[in-house]
Amino acid sequence: MTRRIVRTICQLGALTVFTIVVVYFLDTQFRVLPSAIHNVMPAHHPGLVITDVTVTSCSHVNLFSSCKLDADVWHRVEKDLYLGSGWVSSAYVHIKRKKEEELLADDKVIVDISVGRLDPSTGQKGEEDERWESRPAGLWLKRSSKRHASDSQDAITAVDVLFGADAVDPRDRWSIVGTPLLLDTSGEVQEARLSVRRGKPSGLPKITPRINGNGKFKIMQVADLHLSTGTGHCRDAEPAALSGGKCEADTRTLEFVGRLLDDEKPDLIILSGDQVNGETAPDAQSAIFKYAELFVNRKIPYASIFGNHDDEGSLPRAQQMDLIESLPYSLSRAGPEDIDGVGNYYVEVLAQGSSKHSALTIYLLDTHAYSPDEHSFKGYDWLKKNQIDWFKKTAQGLKKAHEGYTHIHMDLSFIHIPLPEYTDDSLPRKGEWREGVTAPGFNSGFRDALVEEGVVMVSCGHDHANEYCALSRNEAEHPALWMCYAGGAGFGGYGGYGGYHRRIRFFDIDMNEARINTYKRVEYGATDQRIDEQIIVEGGRAAGLQ
Incomplete structure (x- = not known):
């Protein structure tokens, strides 16, 4: 692995190598050590609703590309969608969220998420304010401008990223979006899948192990x-x-x-x-x-x-x-x-x-x-x-x-x-x-x-x-x-x-x-x-x- 990296650097040339080094020190999220890929778990807060989701991609060799958005507006799920295996690229999911009481009249609450190449509404009738909107990596969002949608158990209140063709989510009210994000990856291990939570979780059941009635x-x-x-x-x-x-x-x-x-x-x-x-x-x-x-x-x-x-x-x-x-x-x-x-x-x-x-x-x-x-x-x-x-x-x-x-x-x-x-x-x-x-x-x-x-x-x-x-x-x-x-x-x-x-x-x-x-x-x-x-x-x- 080390020899392959060194050979690649030699092929890129001195100027490109200099650019990579500069990028590394300016924006260390481009390349993380495998043991630290996910050291920050995604944070999900009760009372929040999701108003937008997007995917950003960045190149390790392009000084002007970035996987960062305004941190005051966007929360980044700290999982590289390439699982640190992309020598040239990284990608991240970003979510925009608000407290329900802070929703403005023009805020649109996400009520559904899909992934695919085609508009999910093709051939279907829907209300004007609930059309599917396209985002990078084959991501589609259905947003409602109706304020009361945030109170619905169908409203998206959290988004996470899991990996693999066999990914599942056992958490209360969480479910996997059926199709992996459309990224240039190889192998099912790198299949990045969104998991979404609808509504508010009911809380963990109190479990007390007990000897059965027959002893x-x-x-x-x-x-x-x-x-x-x-x-x-x-x-x-x-x-x-x-x-x-x-x-x-x-x-x-x-x-x-x-x-x-x-x-x-x-x-x-x-x-x-x-x-x-x-x-x-x-x-x-x-x-x-x-x-x-x-x-x-x-x-x-x-x-x-x-x-x-x-x-x-x-x-x-x-x-x-x-x-x-x-x-x-x-x-x-x-x-x-x-x-x-x-x-x-x-x-x-x-x-x-x-x-x-x-x-x-x-x-x-x-x-x-x-x-x-x-x-x-x-x-x-x-x-x-x-x-x-x-x-x-x-x-x-x-x-x-x-x-x-x-x-x-x-x-x-x-x-x-x-x-x-x-x-x-x-x-x-x-x-x-x-x-x-x-x-x-x-x-x-x-x-x-x-x-x-x-x-x-x-x-x-x-x-x-x-x-x-x-x-x-x-x-x-x-x-x-x-x-x-x-x-x-x-x-x-x-x-x-x-x-x-x-x-x-x-x-x-x-x-x-x-x-x-x-x-x-x-x-x-x-x-x-x-x-x-x-x-x-x-x-x-x-x-x-x-």
């Missing part, structure tokens, strides 16, 4: 989805294609997850990291929306933590979590700002009926990414002391409240990167150990903290082809903690160990007996069977391997 509760752990911007490319697919068709990674992954959601009907989804494959997701928002839509459409609450790949694309952890927190049915939280990582929090599952007592507490922690001290500890990062201190203080503080539950309260935990104790191949286990355990080289003691606070099970992702549960014992050789892997679910990540089939782990919890039964379901082959089913908790304590 049962089912958790579905989805690990390592590795979703991309666009449909993505399959890695190590088994079989390589289904029914002779092309293997599209995200399409196949999401179909797998959706099928199990309908078959198993879980009560809670835990996303244990690497939902986004950063290297192939130049727009992380589009990737996040794809998995969220599965859960939102089925009204299933979900909680997520990050892996080492999630923030290698367009958005850092904090901005991703801001976005995820704003989505319907999301229980995800950034957690305390004064400890390391983003996504250190817990979820309380209340007892059945109308009880206000917790029956189940689920701790989720950020295991970060790569070692901060590669010279001394190669590989991956570890849970920091202040995270462990937070966990211990939180667990101890909740114990008194949990005493109000009339049955046996249980604590579980989910992380992304496995703990160093996972590397002990002498531990009793059920399931396959197919690849080397890529745990941190430094042991910060989180396993011991889990045991001390009575957590009965911890489960991780990260190593896609490992999908076992290993029993860690205490000094008295009594069962202390089950350490599980979920197994990789996504076709965008590797899976090439002995014909590995993607899989998803379930935890079937019976609070009547304080019992946890776990098993896996696979994407291909024995798709209707439970794999490696076992009881890991009995009577609220880690059970021995049966």
